Amino acid sequence: MRGLWLEDQTLRLRDDIPLPSAPDGEALVRVTLAGICNTDLELARGYYPFTGIPGHEFVGIVEAGPDGWIGKRVAGEINAACGSCPTCAAGRRTHCENRTVLGIVKRDGTFAEHLTLPVVNLHTIPEGVADEVAVFTEPLAAALEIQEQIAIGSGDSVVVIGDGKLGQLVARALALTGCELLVVGRHAAKRERLEKRGIRTGSPDDLPLHRADIVVECTGNADGFGLARRAVRPRGTIVLKSTYRGEAAVDFSSLVVDEVRLVGSRCGPFEKALPLLASGRVDVTDLVDATYSLAEGLEAFAHAGRPGVLKVLLRP
DSSP states (O other): OOEEEEEEEEEEEEOOOOOOOOOOEEEEEEEEEEEHHHHHHHHHTTTTTBBBBOOEEEEEEEESSSTTTOOEEEOOOSEEEOOOSHHHHHTOOGGGGTTTEETTTTTTOSSSSSEEEEEEEEEEEOOTOOOOHTHHHHHHHHHHHHHHSSSSOOEEEEEEOOHHHHHHHHHHHHHTTTOOOEEEEHHHHHHHHHHHHTTTEGGGGGTTOOOOEEEEEESSTTTTHHHHHHHEEEEEEEEOOOOSSSSSOOOHHHHHHHTEEEEOOOOOOOHHHHHHHHHHSSTTTTTTTEEEEGGGHHHHHHHHHHHOEEEEEOOO
């Protein structure tokens, strides 16, 4: 089959990748649409030593697997757990000690014609939800994970740092809580998309100093933490959503003195993301900048890596 192959930080298009076979409990899925995420770009830059097919955001059709799944249009959770380790037994399956992660850790991903995933990871997409909307299920679920980890309501002052792909989704999800929300970003055109939805935005110069109850860092680079630290109040919370190559400079003593809580946040609830997309309560129709064929995958990656670009899709 055809797919994009990442090895030694080099991405190339291959036509000779063997068609995967689904083991017991898994399904073979034909990918119909996939999204390029910042994590995929960082993998190509060496964020994690991955060899194989990258990509973890997708819509597809089940072609083989257990009874009742064939023909279903699905999206899928990216962490494939063993189900038997102590971490799984404790209910923390997304942190399974033996997990594989779609397109990131020991499991080929979505930038190919087919993939395999455990059926317990699959979620049926409601009829009437376009592929171009459903492909946002995984990143919207990641945005919603923040609300699974901390309570956010109308009395909270919340700042989102970053107006890119993830920051857009985080802001649109948080806006539903009624919190006092501000999105800080460097791109006027991106901020405008949020302002049209009634979400207040500003540049880094507008950052409120040490006032926010909760700050969500979504910039995808090391500089974002410094901005988040400037915005959060004493005894406030910083939620970290960025993954990137390299390290950030952190003044841990100041975090101790101000009793700031740090929360790492990763994957989230598909069962909550899909209804929000289906109902249009979270509108993603303005977030797609371009769609490429899989044969144009290298060009798509180059486009996705340009400053100011939001979501780029691949259609096998």
